[in-house]
Amino acid sequence: xxxxxxxxxxxxxxxxxxxxxxxxxxxxxxxxxxxxxxxxxxxxxxxxxxxxxxxxxxxxxxxxxxxxxxxxxxxxxxxxxxxxxxxxxxxxxxxxxxxxxxxxxxxxxxxxxxxxxxxxxxxxxxxxxxxxxxxxxxxxxxxxxxxxxxxxxxxxxxxxxxxxxxxxxxxxxxxxxxxxxxxxxxxxxxxxxxxxxxxxxxxxxxxxxxxxxxxxxxxxxxxxxxxxxxxxxxxxxxxxxxxxxxxxxxxxxxxxxxxxxxxxxxxxxxxxxxxxxxxxxxxxxxxxxxxxxxxxxxxxxxxxxxxxxxxxxxxxxxxxxxxxxxxxxxxxxxxxxxxxxxxxxxxxxxxxxxxxxxxxxxxxxxxxxxxxxxxxxxxxxxxxxxxxxxxxxxxxxxxxxxxxxxxxxxxxxxxxxxxxxxxxxxxxxxxxx
Amino acid sequence: xxxxxxxxxxxxxxxxxxxxxxxxxxxxxxxxxxxxxxxxxxxxxxxxxxxxxxxxxxxxxxxxxxxxxxxxxxxxxxxxxxxxxxxxxxxxxxxxxxxxxxxxxxxxxxxxxxxxxxxxxxxxxxxxxxxxxxxxxxxxxxxxxxxxxxxxxxxxxxxxxxxxxxxxxxxxxxxxxxxxxxxxxxxxxxxxxxxxxxxxxxxxxxxxxxxxxxxxxxxxxxxxxxxxxxxxxxxxxxxxxxxxxxxxxxxxxxxxxxxxxxxxxxxxxxxxxxxxxxxxxxxxxxxxxxxxxxxxxxxxxxxxxxxxxxxxxxxxxxxxxxxxxxxxxxxxxxxx
Numbered sequence: 001x002x003x004x005x006x007x008x009x010x011x012x013x014x015x016x017x018x019x020x021x022x023x024x025x026x027x028x029x030x031x032x033x034x035x036x037x038x039x040x041x042x043x044x045x046x047x048x049x050x051x052x053x054x055x056x057x058x059x060x061x062x063x064x065x066x067x068x069x070x071x072x073x074x075x076x077x078x079x080x081x082x083x084x085x086x087x088x089x090x091x092x093x094x095x096x097x098x099x100x101x102x103x104x105x106x107x108x109x110x111x112x113x114x115x116x117x118x119x120x121x122x123x124x125x126x127x128x129x130x131x132x133x134x135x136x137x138x139x140x141x142x143x144x145x146x147x148x149x150x151x152x153x154x155x156x157x158x159x160x161x162x163x164x165x166x167x168x169x170x171x172x173x174x175x176x177x178x179x180x181x182x183x184x185x186x187x188x189x190x191x192x193x194x195x196x197x198x199x200x201x202x203x204x205x206x207x208x209x210x211x212x213x214x215x216x217x218x219x220x221x222x223x224x225x226x227x228x229x230x231x232x233x234x235x236x237x238x239x240x241x242x243x244x245x246x247x248x249x250x251x252x253x254x255x256x257x258x259x260x261x262x263x264x265x266x267x268x269x270x271x272x273x274x275x276x277x278x279x280x281x282x283x284x285x286x287x288x289x290x291x292x293x294x295x296x297x298x299x300x301x302x303x304x305x306x307x308x309x310x311x312x313x314x315x316x317x318x319x320x321x322x323x324x325x326x327x328x329x330x331x332x333x334x335x336x337x338x339x340x341x342x343x344x345x346x347x348x349x350x351x352x353x354x355x356x357x358x359x360x361x362x363x364x365x366x367x368x369x370x371x372x373x374x375x376x377x378x379x380x381x382x383x384x385x386x387x388x389x390x391x392x393x394x395x396x397x398x399x400x401x402x403x404x405x406x407x408x409x410x411x412x413x414x415x416x417x418x419x420x421x422x423x424x425x426x427x428x429x430x431x432x433x
Numbered sequence: 434x435x436x437x438x439x440x441x442x443x444x445x446x447x448x449x450x451x452x453x454x455x456x457x458x459x460x461x462x463x464x465x466x467x468x469x470x471x472x473x474x475x476x477x478x479x480x481x482x483x484x485x486x487x488x489x490x491x492x493x494x495x496x497x498x499x500x501x502x503x504x505x506x507x508x509x510x511x512x513x514x515x516x517x518x519x520x521x522x523x524x525x526x527x528x529x530x531x532x533x534x535x536x537x538x539x540x541x542x543x544x545x546x547x548x549x550x551x552x553x554x555x556x557x558x559x560x561x562x563x564x565x566x567x568x569x570x571x572x573x574x575x576x577x578x579x580x581x582x583x584x585x586x587x588x589x590x591x592x593x594x595x596x597x598x599x600x601x602x603x604x605x606x607x608x609x610x611x612x613x614x615x616x617x618x619x620x621x622x623x624x625x626x627x628x629x630x631x632x633x634x635x636x637x638x639x640x641x642x643x644x645x646x647x648x649x650x651x652x653x654x655x656x657x658x659x660x661x662x663x664x665x666x667x668x669x670x671x672x673x674x675x676x677x678x679x680x681x682x683x684x685x686x687x688x689x690x691x692x693x694x695x696x697x698x699x700x701x702x703x704x705x706x707x708x709x710x711x712x713x714x715x716x717x718x719x720x721x722x723x724x725x726x727x728x729x730x731x732x733x734x735x736x737x738x739x740x741x742x743x744x745x746x747x748x749x750x751x752x753x754x755x756x757x758x759x760x761x762x763x764x765x766x767x768x769x
Contacts, residue, residue: 412559
């Protein structure tokens with residue numbers, strides 16, 4: 001079987017799974033899975049860029065995805081003028097002071113020598129920290145006191161939410177630059193721990209800094225790039241059209257909005273996939289893979305390994321940020337409490353490894369396939385447990401236990417899938433070519 | 434008198450909790466560092482190994498208390514601990530046979546083993562949820578305190594009280610025993626010496642007739658014992674929740690790396706460094722400072738450097754600082 005036929009067949013399988021879901025569980029569920037599958041595919045593309053192209057072990061995907069979500073809030077929500085008046089400028093002055101402290105400390109580290117270096121750096125850091133707290137804390141309190149039940153934050157820029165997708169990418173890229181500057185060049189597993197830590201810190205900041213995006217009080221009711229179902233249902237033209245294809249307006253409107261999202265997401269995915277393919281086949285892509293396969297040799301050929309690593313680390317993280325902004329747009333809300341590393345970091349890794357690291361189409365396939373599995377494992381497991389326990393009498397502890405445990409099937413299944421693929425097809429379903 | 438009060442407040446809120454937490458991290462980090470030294474990869478499933486051992490221990494504890502067996506003033510979980518360790522040993526040996534051995538025989542690169550351990554992490558996480566669910570479980574029983582704050586105040590006449598929980602004392606004592614045993618084993622026994630030789634130079638160790646399969650097996654057994662002990666101590670001191678154990682991975686790794694990966698002594702030092710930094714930086718110093726400073730200088734705020742929610746940031750910052758200035762850790766660790 002030629003490789004093209006095999007690849008097409010695999011994507012065909014995804015299509016069959018989705019259509020099957022539509023026929024059995026309804027088209028709304030199928031479209032829901034498709035939409036998150038598309039977003040997952042984009043995240044997988046980003047990780048594939050870092051791991052597949054360059055061999056960078058980034059397990060802080062969750063942090064970049066969350067930053068994308070933050071961008072969605074900061075771009076689309078309405079500004080809160082009272083909060084800006086209460087402490088808007090002061091809070092930015094505080095942040096600027098903090099940044100200045102770090103820059104000054106880094107400068108001192110670079111310029112000075114010996115004992116003066118240590119002392120000056122310490123003085124700058126300690127002094128800067130207290131100065132920063134002195135300016136920042138009152139401003140923060142003032143902002144969070146403004147109408148805390150509904151806002152309590154600075155609000156956003158009131159721009160179309162579609163704009164937040166590239167902004168999410170930029171925000172993630174900025175964070176990646178800072179992280180890359182400090183942590184790249186460390187050994188692979190140190191980088192892993194560092195990124196894992198950064199992701200936790202980003203989530204902690206988003207949970208606690210209420211002035212930014214309300215923290216765990218969540219931001220709900222975000223703007224949407226597609227029409228609201230309720231508006232469609234009241235639009236006579238739409239109702240008439242729905243009737244002409246024999247659909248009831250409620251169902252038609254929900255399907256319509258989900259389809260609209262699917263179209264938007266597909267466009268973004270196709271653009272990114274096209275760019276990633278271009279990059280892979282360009283001299284730049286070949287250089288990246290050369291660095292991945294043998295850093296020393298690449299360095300001997302005059303390639304600046306650290307700089308190239310930084311570059312691809314930023315690019316990959318930016319893609320994860322875009323995906324994060326898209327996800328928050330789709331959800332219509334930002335809930336920092338729901339970001340969990342197993343779901344947002346390690347699951348994306350399973351997607352990349354199963355799909356085939358180093359191959360963009362593999363990453364996309366892995367994203368769609370694993371997401372479908374992630375959603376469907378629970379109902380499938382429940383069905384399985386129902387069949388297995390059908391011989392037992394109702395109300396027995398074992399039966400209840402078995403049915404209860406179906407809810408925990410997900411992680412187990414994902415682990416088994418990852419281990420099986422690594423063992424029997426270590427290069428993934430669509431291997432690198 | 435004020436000075437004494439300050440010291441007691443410091444001991445009560447910073448020193449004692451930090452000591453217990455540090456001991457827990459140190460035992461956890463010892464497991465990570467041993468795997469790194471002998472098997473040469475960072476084991477991401479370590480947090481979930483701890484959770485598994487603790488889950489089994491909790492089940493046995495419940496069974497024992499159900500039968501009316503308790504350990505007097507000490508928590509029953511200590512009686513159940515050997516069973517938990519045994520179950521974890523079986524699980525880890527099984528996983529090694531079924532999963533890791535294949536890659537070891539292939540001489541796969543460390544990063545592949547790390548990814549494999551990610552798969553194992555998922556599976557273990559699933560198993561733990563099957564066994565015990567996702568609830569928060571408190572399984573400490575017996576006497577809660579060795580000395581309560583009120584007793585201490587009555588005894589000494591100071592304003593501040595010093596409370597020492599039984600679990601904190603047990604943690605420190607058990608940690609001391611575990612570390613002494615481990616170092617005795619590594620330095621005095623034949624198997625321990627062969628483990629160190631294997632860690633220092635695999636080729637030379639193989640050449641001198643050390644059986645690698647045996648070394649690997651013993652390593653997993655020790656790691657199982659360490660992980661379960663660390664998990665049970667942490668659970669006794671705080672409470673058990675599968676997800677918290679997964680999150681412990683970060684401070685544990687930070688401890689192991691700060692001390693120098695592959696160096697057991699470093700893991701212990703790293704554990705205490707991380708624990709004390711976390712506690713001191715997230716503690717509100719107002720109380721201690723109020724006793725120490727003259728009235729005119731008394732602080733208005735809480736004098737808390739960072740809110741407790743940022744404790745990850747502390748382990749992380751220390752990790753980065755140490756890595757930037759001393760890449761092999763405080764004690765010389767291995768570098769690959």
